[in-house]
Amino acid sequence: MTTTAAAARAEAVSPRLPAAWTLGLHRGALELRQFFRQREQVVFTFAFPVVFLFLFASIFKDDVSGAGVTASQLYVPAMMAAGIMSTSFQSLGISIAIERDEKVLRRLRGTPMPPAAYFLGKIWLVLVTGALETAVLLLVGTTLYDVDLPSSAARWFDFAWIFVLGLTACALLGIAISSVPKSGRSATSVVVLPFLVLQFISGVYISVATIPDWMLTVGALFPLKWMCQGLRGVFLPESARVLEQAGSWEFGRVALVLGAWCVGGLALCLLTFRWKNRRDG
Numbered sequence: 001m002t003t004t005a006a007a008a009r010a011e012a013v014s015p016r017l018p019a020a021w022t023l024g025l026h027r028g029a030l031e032l033r034q035f036f037r038q039r040e041q042v043v044f045t046f047a048f049p050v051v052f053l054f055l056f057a058s059i060f061k062d063d064v065s066g067a068g069v070t071a072s073q074l075y076v077p078a079m080m081a082a083g084i085m086s087t088s089f090q091s092l093g094i095s096i097a098i099e100r101d102e103k104v105l106r107r108l109r110g111t112p113m114p115p116a117a118y119f120l121g122k123i124w125l126v127l128v129t130g131a132l133e134t135a136v137l138l139l140v141g142t143t144l145y146d147v148d149l150p151s152s153a154a155r156w157f158d159f160a161w162i163f164v165l166g167l168t169a170c171a172l173l174g175i176a177i178s179s180v181p182k183s184g185r186s187a188t189s190v191v192v193l194p195f196l197v198l199q200f201i202s203g204v205y206i207s208v209a210t211i212p213d214w215m216l217t218v219g220a221l222f223p224l225k226w227m228c229q230g231l232r233g234v235f236l237p238e239s240a241r242v243l244e245q246a247g248s249w250e251f252g253r254v255a256l257v258l259g260a261w262c263v264g265g266l267a268l269c270l271l272t273f274r275w276k277n278r279r280d281g
Helices: 003-013 020-037 039-059 071-101 104-109 115-144 153-177 184-201 213-219 223-235 238-243 251-272
Strands: none
Touching (some): 020 039, 020 115, 071 223, 104 115, 115 153, 153 223, 153 251, 223 251
16 A cells, blocks of 8 residues: 555544634633633622722712713723723633643643634633623613613724724733743732733723823723723713813724734734743743
8 A cells, every 4th residue: 555545544534623713612612611610700700890880880979070971980881891801811811820830731732622722712711701791781881870872883883893802902911921920829919910000090990080191101001091991982972082181082092002902912922822831841
């Protein structure tokens, strides 16, 4: 039997692996099952931003002078942006670091599964959880705090691309930062601290009108500030633009920054991602 014939026979006998997209779908379904089986994690993930929204909106509920909105309404899109970043950046940054520490990534790398399928599974996870988180916050905002849904297709389109670009950028940054912790136990501290700082300097908990300019400048280097601003432009009336640093929603700049972070985040992932800990050699 010739070499060519033997190779053809071996290919016919050996089952062909599904494409990476198909495996990614299966991997995503597995990630979602694992996530929803952990009830404490599910409750914390979805309840945390809702509780913070309720607390801040209850404490600061007066009308904002000259903006045509209440302080409570300002918190709704800001917490939506924070929720998107929480389910992507924070979730992936911690979970991947733990999986690396527990050698889950090393075992997966040794299987025939394409590496892309693993990341596609994570994307499906953050896409579903991010959409659910946003839906819950939007329901609370429209029900309790009189936030109006967009009245035009253009505004819904703005919401869609802000959600997709913001989620993608934050997910890629979460994958990149997962390589920073030296162990799974330190992952929470490494990931949560910068996320917490960003929430304070990006207009989530404090109005941008009261944040020092130098802090706003630092916050403007990262996606969260632009997600907050873009979502405010989607869900708040035009009169609220006066509260922004530039007096405008700046949708073009929002798209530019979030798009740049998608490209930059992908580059960081390619440069920094590791399948095993440094100490494992």
